[in-house]
Amino acid sequence: MRIAEMNWMQVEARAKADRRAVLPVGSTEQHAHLSLCVDAILAERVALDAVAGTGIPVFPVLNYGLTPSFVDYPGTVTLKLSTLCALITDVLDGMVRSGFDRITIVNGHGGNSPAHGAVLEWLDRNRGVQVKWHNWWSAPATMAHVQRIDPVASHASWMENFPWTRLGNIAMPATQKPMLDLGRFQQLDPGAKKTMLGDGNYGGFYQRADEEMLAIWDTAVAETRALIMEGWA
Ligand SMILES: [Zn+2]
Incomplete structure (x- = not known):
């Protein structure tokens, strides 16, 4: 459940009975025709749906992440890597102080992955605590499901286009964009990246059927x- 729907006494009681909790981490960055907040929306929602009926608290999603490549796209906000690492580890400190020491970070943005290193360092200073870093969209079963449907799938393509990330009254192109040459793209500065990338989709169709x-x-x-519930040593 959302921590926003609990008071501190409920959290205190909860942590005494169950030490598991969840921290979703997102990003605010261009997603072509989709919401700028796709990564935050999806990370928080998959976390909330995953704990439905369990009472496990989901802390508020971190809405900003590391996205230096998209800064020329209006609405994109990046944190410095040092800021993101400090933010995540400060929140972990607060969660542990609250009594939660079996924590799943549900990350919705691949660019945030360098901050996992800070979490590993933090674990050295917090012996006995366990933290999973879960990139929900690229986890084995989910990525295999995406690939079975359409292997041409990437940032801001159909694979991020859910009824809860698309915008009203925005028509999606019907074309399948060719996959970006990621190696060449990564070496460019943000201005050159925007010129190469255009609308922001890395490659693939823009939308597929809702049933899929x-x-x-x-x-x-x-x-x-399964990751939030099980597998704690
Ligand atoms: Zn995304």
């Missing part, structure tokens, strides 16, 4: 739920 997307979502929720 809802089936992928079910897979992602089940995979995320």
